[in-house]
Amino acid sequence: MSFATSTVLRPEPFVPVSVPVDDRVHAERGEFAAVLSMRHAGPCPVRLRYEWVGPVNAPVVVLAGGISAHRHVASNAQFTEKGWAEGLVGSGRALDPQQLRVLAFDFIGADGALDVPIDTADQADALALLLDHLGIRTLKAFVGYSYGALVGQQFAIRHRARVRQLVLVSGAHRPHPYAAAWRALQRRAVALGQLQCGEDHGLALARQFAMLSYRTPEEFGERFDAAPEVVNGRVRVAAEDYLDAAGAQYVARTPVNAYLRLSESIDLHRVDPSAILPPTVVVAVEGDRLVPLADLVGLVEGLGPRGSLRVLRSPYGHDAFLKETDRIDAILATAFRTSGESA
Amino acid sequence: MSFATSTVLRPEPFVPVSVPVDDRVHAERGEFAAVLSMRHAGPCPVRLRYEWVGPVNAPVVVLAGGISAHRHVASNAQFTEKGWAEGLVGSGRALDPQQLRVLAFDFIGADGALDVPIDTADQADALALLLDHLGIRTLKAFVGYSYGALVGQQFAIRHRARVRQLVLVSGAHRPHPYAAAWRALQRRAVALGQLQCGEDHGLALARQFAMLSYRTPEEFGERFDAAPEVVNGRVRVAAEDYLDAAGAQYVARTPVNAYLRLSESIDLHRVDPSAILPPTVVVAVEGDRLVPLADLVGLVEGLGPRGSLRVLRSPYGHDAFLKETDRIDAILATAFRTSGESA
Numbered sequence: 001m002s003f004a005t006s007t008v009l010r011p012e013p014f015v016p017v018s019v020p021v022d023d024r025v026h027a028e029r030g031e032f033a034a035v036l037s038m039r040h041a042g043p044c045p046v047r048l049r050y051e052w053v054g055p056v057n058a059p060v061v062v063l064a065g066g067i068s069a070h071r072h073v074a075s076n077a078q079f080t081e082k083g084w085a086e087g088l089v090g091s092g093r094a095l096d097p098q099q100l101r102v103l104a105f106d107f108i109g110a111d112g113a114l115d116v117p118i119d120t121a122d123q124a125d126a127l128a129l130l131l132d133h134l135g136i137r138t139l140k141a142f143v144g145y146s147y148g149a150l151v152g153q154q155f156a157i158r159h160r161a162r163v164r165q166l167v168l169v170s171g172a173h174r175p176h177p178y179a180a181a182w183r184a185l186q187r188r189a190v191a192l193g194q195l196q197c198g199e200d201h202g203l204a205l206a207r208q209f210a211m212l213s214y215r216t217p218e219e220f221g222e223r224f225d226a227a228p229e230v231v232n233g234r235v236r237v238a239a240e241d242y243l244d245a246a247g248a249q250y251v252a253r254t255p256v257n258a259y260l261r262l263s264e265s266i267d268l269h270r271v272d273p274s275a276i277l278p279p280t281v282v283v284a285v286e287g288d289r290l291v292p293l294a295d296l297v298g299l300v301e302g303l304g305p306r307g308s309l310r311v312l313r314s315p316y317g318h319d320a321f322l323k324e325t326d327r328i329d330a331i332l333a334t335a336f337r338t339s340g341e342s343a
Numbered sequence: 344m345s346f347a348t349s350t351v352l353r354p355e356p357f358v359p360v361s362v363p364v365d366d367r368v369h370a371e372r373g374e375f376a377a378v379l380s381m382r383h384a385g386p387c388p389v390r391l392r393y394e395w396v397g398p399v400n401a402p403v404v405v406l407a408g409g410i411s412a413h414r415h416v417a418s419n420a421q422f423t424e425k426g427w428a429e430g431l432v433g434s435g436r437a438l439d440p441q442q443l444r445v446l447a448f449d450f451i452g453a454d455g456a457l458d459v460p461i462d463t464a465d466q467a468d469a470l471a472l473l474l475d476h477l478g479i480r481t482l483k484a485f486v487g488y489s490y491g492a493l494v495g496q497q498f499a500i501r502h503r504a505r506v507r508q509l510v511l512v513s514g515a516h517r518p519h520p521y522a523a524a525w526r527a528l529q530r531r532a533v534a535l536g537q538l539q540c541g542e543d544h545g546l547a548l549a550r551q552f553a554m555l556s557y558r559t560p561e562e563f564g565e566r567f568d569a570a571p572e573v574v575n576g577r578v579r580v581a582a583e584d585y586l587d588a589a590g591a592q593y594v595a596r597t598p599v600n601a602y603l604r605l606s607e608s609i610d611l612h613r614v615d616p617s618a619i620l621p622p623t624v625v626v627a628v629e630g631d632r633l634v635p636l637a638d639l640v641g642l643v644e645g646l647g648p649r650g651s652l653r654v655l656r657s658p659y660g661h662d663a664f665l666k667e668t669d670r671i672d673a674i675l676a677t678a679f680r681t682s683g684e685s686a
Contacts, residue, residue, distance in 0.1 A: 040573055117573050177567040178560035181582035185551050189532060192548060196539040205535055208528050209552065217521035217635060224520040228610050230383055230460050235607035239524035264578035267571050292560060 025097045027053040027078040029071070034129050036108065040268075041116035046108045048130050051079065053089065054101035059140035061095060062103050062127065063088070064148025065321075067262035068254065071104045085145075087325035094332035100140070105130055107147070109262055112255025118265045120147075124154035131162065138162050143332065145169040145321040146291075147262065150269045157275045166276070167335050169283040169321045169328065172295040173302065174270045179290040182213050183263050190260055199256050204247030206259065211246050213290050216317040273302025280306055281335040283328070285320040286313045368440045370396040370421040372414070377472050379451065383611075384459035389451045391473050394422065396432065397444035402483035404438060405446050405470065406431070407491025408664075410605035411597065414447045428488075430668035437675035443483070448473055450490070452605055455598025461608045463490075467497035474505065484508040486675065488664040489634075490605065493612045500618045509619070510678050512626040512664045512671070515638040516645065517613045522633040525556050526606050533603060546599050547590030554589050556633050559660040616645025623649055624678040626671075628663040629656045 031049040038044050051071040052060075063073055065084055074083040074090065076097070089095040095102050108126045109118045131137070142163050144152030149171025156163055175183075186206035193202015224238035280303050284296035293311065300307040310331050314320035321328055374392040381387050394414040395403075406416055408427055417426040417433065419440070432438040438445050451469045452461045474480070485506050487495030492514025499506050518526075529549035536545015567581035623646050627639035636654065643650040653674050657663035664671055 117576065117578060176560060176564060177580070177582060178555070178563035180571065180580040181563060181567065181586060182555055184578075184580045184583055185548065185555070185586065188548055188551070189535070192532070192535055192539065192541060192544055195541055195544070198535060198538055201535055201538070205528065205531055208531070212521070212525055212528070217519060220521035220524060221519060224524065227613060228523065230611075233460065235460060235527075235610050237523040237527045237610050238520060240527055243524065243528065267578050267580050268573075270570060 025053060025077060026055070027051065027076040027097075029079065032133055034126075034133075036122060036126055036129065038116065038122045039119040044114060044116065046114065046126065047111065048108070048126055048133070049106040049111075050103060050130055050134070051105075052101055052103040052134075054097040054099070056101065058099060058101040060101045060103055060136050060138075061141045061143060062105075062139055062152075063095065064104065064107075064142070064144045064151050066146035066148065067107065067110075067259070067266070068250070069104075069145075069148065070106050070110060073102065073104045085322060085325070088329060088332075094329050094336055095143075103134075103136075107151075107262060109265070110258050112257040114261060115257045116261070117268065118261045120150045120154045120265055120269045120271075121158060123151040123265075124158050127151070127155055128159045128162065138164065141165040141167060141336065143167045143169075144171060146171055146318065147266055150266065150271075153271050153273075153276055154269075156278050156280075157271060160277050163278055165278050165335065166280040167283065167332060168280060168299075170285055170288055170291050170296075170318055172291055173273045173299045174295075175267050176290070176292055176295055179213065180267045182209070182290070183267060186210055187260055187263055190256060194256070200251045203254065203256050203259060204251050207250040207254075208243040208247045211243060214318045216287050216289065216315055218287070218315045219317075222315075273299050273307075274304065276303060277306065279308075281308050281310060281331070283310045283312060283321075283331055285317060286311055287315070288318045288320070290318045368396060368420060369398070370394065370419040370440075372422065375476055377469075377476075379465060379469055379472065381459065381465045382462040384461075387457060387459065389457065389469065390454065391451070391469055391476070392449040392454075393446060393473055393477070394448075395444055395446040395477075396421075397440035397442070399444065401442060401444040403444045403446055403479050403481075404484045404486060405448075405482055405495075406438065407447065407450075407485070407487045407494050409489035409491065410450065410453075410602070410609070411593070412447075412450075412488075412491065413453060414449050416445065416447045428665060428668070431672060431675075437672050437679055438486075446477075446479075450494075450605060452608070453601050455600040457604060458600045459604070460611065461604045463493040463497045463608060463612045463614075464501060466494040466608075467501050470494070470498055471502045471505065480505065482506040484510060484679065486510045486512075487514060488512040489514050489661065490609055493609065493614075496614050496616075496619055497612075499621050499623075500614060503620050506621055508621050508678065509623040510626065510675060511623060511642075513628055513631055513634050513639075513661055515634055516616045516642045517638075518610050519633070519635055519638055522556065523610045525552070525633070526610060529553055530603055530606055533599060537599070542599050543594045546597065546602060547594050549602065550593040550597075551586040551590045554586060557661045559630050559632065559658055561630070561658045562660070565658075616642050616650075617647070619646060620649065622651075624651050624653060624674070626653045626655065626664075626674055628660060629654055630658070631661045631663070633661045 029051045036046045053076050069084045072083045074086050142152040149168035189206040190202040226238040228237045282300050284293045300309045316323040372394045379389045412427045415426045417429050485495040492511035532549040533545040569581040571580045625643045627636045643652045659666040
């Protein structure tokens with residue numbers, strides 16, 4: 001295993017990277033119905049939704065994010081709304097839609113219509129169906145972050161001829177038991193809300209607890225240092241406005257079942273790293289409270305000579321992929337350059 | 344500031360320390376009513392409950408623990424049930440009830456009867472009333488752990504003539520904003536339960552989230568490594584049995600108001616370390632997810648020449664005081680020996 005360290009020492013205020021939207025770049029969205037043979041639930045009807053940007057004949061890179069991510073990675077000429085990873089896809093970036101066809105998809109279950117246990121293997125099989133549908137035989141690379149990294153592992157194991165390289169950010173071959181416990185309690189918050197018609201309230205609370213796992217004490221220490229207030233006889237601490245906003249924003253766009261089933265899906269994930277055959281760059285974030293560095297070292301060790309590790313230090317913890325876009329872009333550029341595959 | 348490190352490298356299975364109960368040692372319990380002038384709520388009727396063990400004329404050490412602690416520190420000849428810190432008080436220990444009179448008390452609010460904001464200053468003033476009631480002029484030492492450490496700081500500031508030495512374990516001069524956010528969300532879990540007429544359910548969930556903050560990923564990694572199960576169509580992770588038990592046990596003994604008001608009280612705490620005048624040993628646990636080492640270094644720096652720091656490494660994180668009783672006992676023995684005060 002090779003080892004490289006990239007370090008971002010200072011928490012800088014988040015400034016979205018401005019990447020030019022090129023009018024000549026084609027983007028397309030679509031969806032179709034399929035029946036998926038699911039690991040725990042058997043055959044289930046699903047709808048597969050995707051978006052891609054770039055030349056139709058260019059090498060294809062799939063980009064898959066966390067359980068809240070979706071098919072719209074970044075704004076483009078056709079679909080101008082903000083995506084979940086603005087700044088990573090654009091002219092001059094490693095994910096350059098003039099050179100590559102960047103494909104993303106909605107995870108199955110994300111629409112809330114699938115109320116059964118969902119496995120990361122099911123997501124990988126859904127992606128294979130999607131590639132068949134689009135006539136794509138092989139991916140140049142699968143770039144997966146968080147939940148997307150787990151799906152990438154399964155895709156490489158179950159459809160090994162269809163992907164030449166993996167980049168896996170902040171996602172190990174199995175969940176850490178502490179992180180699993182944290183998620184299980186979040187699901188209990190949702191269940192408590194559901195007891196008597198407070199479903200949104202429970203989902204907001206679950207998301208707020210999740211935010212603590214995505215971020216770091218360092219960031220909270222810098223942002224929320226103000227003294228608490230006593231409001232209507234109750235103590236209110238400095239971070240609560242932020243947490244209120246995070247909860248409300250999440251509830252507005254997330255079906256409860258989608259949250260529950262995708263959260264569970266992370267905890268069901270267990271794969272054998274030695275079964276992952278493509279060259280794989282594993283990116284770890286020091287201080288990630290959900291996916292400890294040690295677990296990603298374990299993944300790289302299991303990959304043997306096919307694996308290499310990059311370590312980022314970031315005050316954003318598990319969310320670093322979404323915040324440190326320049327660093328991630330640099331890692332992707334290096335990975336694509338050294339993969340031995342031509343673009 | 345002086346600096347010493349004590350290290351416990353391996354998480355060993357918890358074996359309660361067996362300390363002989365000496366029949367000749369006298370213990371006594373009592374309670375009385377008082378009116379306390381509270382910082383946020385003005386004058387309030389309170390009941391003060393205490394227990395002490397040891398010779399009535401021996402030097403007095405107060406021992407105060409976390410928000411779940413109470414007046415019964417350890418089993419003794421008169422009160423044989425288990426206490427909250429078994430193994431710390433006993434013959435041959437630093438807290439030897441043949442040499443010292445060890446006093447502990449129920450925090451105000453712990454009975455659930457006080458539904459107003461409670462400040463750590465109020466706890467300190469309640470202790471002063473208790474010492475008056477018992478005819479105790481000055482403490483040889485105040486040993487405070489977690490919330491008890493905050494109360495000890497306030498006691499030293501507000502009643503400076505009444506304590507000669509402080510030992511403060513896992514409690515800083517102000518809460519860390521990340522820990523405050525974590526507690527605020529726990530209080531929201533209780534509020535969600537109250538909305539749904541599921542008060543116990545909410546309190547159990549709050550406690551379960553708190554357990555994650557008290558312990559460490561290292562411990563969870565060792566104890567709860569088993570694969571998840573799918574039970575009735577829902578994913579259940581390995582730590583859930585443990586968390587169920589922790590929640591149920593807590594709910595059975597804790598009034599909801601006690602939990603809410605004492606949790607808030609931690610977040611209200613802010614003192615100036617330079618106002619703490621007695622010699623003070625600060626004990627930090629590396630890996631404590633609630634009280635970071637850096638915050639305790641800040642406390643010791645503020646204490647100047649009066650402060651010294653001991654650092655424990657323990658897989659039990661914030662709970663180390665309750666688990667590493669041999670190490671804590673050794674620290675107390677050194678602190679008492681070097682304080683320049685005769686026993």
